[in-house]
Structure formats: C-alpha cells, structure tokens
Amino acid sequence: MTSALVVDAALVLLVLGLALWITAARAAYGAAVGFVAYGLLLTLIWVRLAAVDVAMTEAALGSGLTGLLLLGAAARLAPYEAAEHQRRPGLGLRVLVGVLCAAIAAGLAAVVLLLPDPAPSQALAVAAHLPATGLGNPVTGVLMAYRAVDTLLESVVLVPALIGVWSLSTEMGWGGRPGFLTPWRSGSALPLLARVLPPFGILVGIHLVWAGADDPGGKFQGAAVLAAMWILVMVAGLREPPRVSDRLMRFLLVVGPLCFIGIGAAGIRLAGAFLAYPEAYAKPLIIAIEVGLTISVTAVLGLLLAGPPVPEPQYQRQSRRRS
DSSP states (O other): OOHHHHHHHHHHHHHHHHHHHHHHOOSHHHHHHHHHHHHHHHHHHHHHTTOHHHHHHIIIIIIIIHHHHHHHHHHHHHHHHHHHHHTOOOHHHHHHHHHHHHHHHHHHHHHHHTOOSSOOOOHHHHHHHGGGGTOSOHHHHIIIIITHHHHHHHHHTHHHHHHHHHTTSOTTTTTSEESTTOOOOTTSSHHHHHHHHHHHHHHHHHHHHHHTTTSSOOHHHHHHHHHHHHHHHHHTTSSOOOOTTOHHHHHHHHHHHHHHHHHHHHHHHHTSSTTOOOGGGHHHHHHHHHHHHHHHHHHHHHHHHHOSEEOHHHHHHHHHHHO
C-alpha cells in the first residue's frame, strides 16, 4: 500500500466520520464548527483530485463564508436552543428522515459508480476551443464562455440574497449600519492583526483574480479573500460598516452584474449572440467582467456577514458595549 493511498483512505474515513458527527451533534454551534472542519477536509480531497480551482472555492466559500454564516446563526439561536430540544421530533420521524437520507446517498453513489468507462466528458471539446477565448485556465473558460449564462445568474442572485438579509431589519433600522460586525473589545491583538494582514490579503486576492485567466484562481476566490480582509477591518473597529442607504456602496453591489450584462448585450451586435465575445477581444472582455464581478462579490459577501441594518442608537450601544 502506497503512502498516497494511505492518505486518501484517511481523508475518506475522516470525512465520513465527521459527517456522521455533524449529523448527530445536538448543539448548533458544535455542528457549525464541524461543518467548517468538514469543508477543509473536502478542500484537501479536491487538491488530491487535482481540482485546485474547486479546492479554492470550497475553502473560501463552502467552508469559510458559509461556515461564518452558520457560526453567526448558531450564536444568535443559542438562547432558543434549549426550547427546541424539548420539542424534538419523535423516533418514527427521525428514523424516516434517516432512511430517506440513506436512500439519497445510495442513489448518488450509484450514479457515480455506474458511469460508463470512460465517463462522458466535454474536456476534449473545451481544450479544442479554449484558444479562441485567449484563456489558459479551462475552468475560467467554461464559466465565462461556455456556461456564461449560469455564471451571470450566480452573480446576479447574490444581490437579492443580500436584500433578503436586509429585509430582516426593523423599520427604524432601515438605512442604518449592519449591526452584527460591531467592533470587538479594544486592547486585544485584533486591531494589530487588522493593520498588518490586509495589505498582504489584498495582494493575494488581486493575484487570484488576475491569475485566474490562465491558472487556478478567479473572481469568487479572490473576492472571498478581499471580503475576509474587509470583515477583519470592520470587526477590529478600524472602519465602520457602510450604511445600506449609501449610494456608492449600492453602486458597487451592482457594477459587476451590470458590466456582465452590458458586455453580453454588446456581443449580440459584435459576435452574433448574447454573451458571445469577438475572438480578438475575448480575453480583455472576460477579464473586465471578472474585475467588475470581484468588486461586487466582495461587497456582497462582506455585507452578508455584517447582517441586517440596525437603528443608529442601537449600533452605537453595541459598539460601546464591545469596546
């Protein structure tokens, strides 16, 4: 047995064991922490499968962003958790849910294991047509050229998701600042970290976006890193979250989708179809879309984690209490 096989077997066992532990965990906070660890293990598995782009997305969005959202939700729901345990569903319902989950897992396993050999793939077609886009990264080529409509919808749907979070605000809080990321206590090492780390994080985020055209990386991975640096600065109290009524902030939220739609519409005249690119200008146009989407996705991710707006007096009280 080779060392690589031992590593792969260990990762599989860890993932399965952690999945069972998360399912059985009764505390929401513990389950959320387990989910973050689960995502990091999946990141390692994707790296072992040579899918570096997917691994970066899993680490940044699947584990990082989603994990933070779940941890925040668990913290807010903690006061009500004991009451929920008292209304635990009966044994019959739990057994039924377990059987249905096992059936779904078995069906997915069968779909994967019963694929023909070799498995159907469009990899050769992508490789043959990729030079026309001027890109070196096939993942970016697929997302921005061959499945551009899907990518457009994925970027647009983030804005309604943020509006949904804002809709949780009270009427008095509308127009105020998000209240979840109020500054943490002063005197800790967090402000120092928030001054030292962001310059490096911003460079890494920009590099991921720029390199994504030809190497692993891209807008979503780079935006996740940039959003993490922005959140760190807000939590450390170096900058306040913007008001939801701020016009510049609202423009940044939609500039990426608008750029995507505008270039896509221009393709009708210049290349004969919506979201088609003239061959001589394909790469610059795709990079322009990636840059615009990076700005919007960074703003959306940061504000999603910042939560719904609260009235200004409440925000000031929270800031004083944590400081």
